């Protein structure tokens with residue numbers, strides 16, 4: 606097999622002119638005609654670690670993506686999907702709806718991505734295993750899901766870093782029975798958020814992030830190259846950085862409140878209010894690889910998703926507030942200064 610280098614946007618085989626697709630098993634471009642392998646690794650792969658500063662008070666305009674990718678729009682969910690090379694599909698990877706060629710809209714350049722490491726055959730096996738393990742699954746589920754369509758998508762995400770200097774007012778319970786009352790406490794806590802993973806599209810559902818990607822490893826990121834997309838679909842980045850930060854607000858609030866409660870370490874803590882001074886915001890626009898099985902069970906559209914990174918598999922089911930628990934692993938530094946007792950035995 607021949608080896609060589611491939612141009613960033615060129616997915617034609619340099620030796621026979623055939624069309625190449627990214628091969629998850631070999632981590633290279635594979636020519637479908639002559640079998641040549643073309644490496645995508647470069648000496649600059651470490652640049653995928655680069656994060657970009659963002660100042661909300663003086664936002665820098667980002668240049669739009671200038672790539673001439675053909676963009677398809679889903680008629681059902683509105684997702685904007687790019688197909689490079691042989692990935693061209695008439696269906697949306699997210700919802701299985703029909704796609705049409707879109708007129709060019711605004712998009713932003715992707716900085717890095719985690720290439721697919723799990724191939725289609727492995728994903729199909731993982732889905733079968735998952736379905737077979739469902740204790741409560743109806744008997745015909747295996748057959749129905751085997752007839753479904755498996756689609757691939759590089760889904761758009763942000764990673765965000767920030768430093769939060771928080772001042773909080775909280776209460777906790779003291780005493781018991783008749784003597785039960787609440788005591789107040791004011792304090793400060795500093796939190797460094799590192800590589801918080803935030804969906805950059807409404808099509809990235811909790812099933813995808815919280816089910817299979819919440820502990821993704823930034824060390825797997827590679828600088829963007831079109832070759833990694835060859836044979837797969839990708840959704841474009843179209844949110845501004847501020848829109849991404851806004852989308853992260855609710856999750857950040859839950860994490861901050863949970864961390865304050867944990868540090869109080871008293872019965873029945875309650876965060877009455879807090880304020881935070883946010884500095885050091887850094888971001889990346891990235892793509893993460895996902896396999897999605899679409900199947901219909903008794904007239905209802907269902908999904909099973911498989912991480913394209915490690916094969917973790919999750920099917921559609923209701924999610925509960927524990928969904929954010931996994932994020933605690935992303936918090937690298939946590940310091941706390943106990944403040945004054947606030948309002949002695951104040952009942953608030």
Ligand SMILES: [Zn+2]
Nearest residue numbers: 618621636639
């Ligand atoms: Zn070839």
Ligand SMILES: [Zn+2]
Nearest residue numbers: 679682697700
């Ligand atoms: Zn769709």
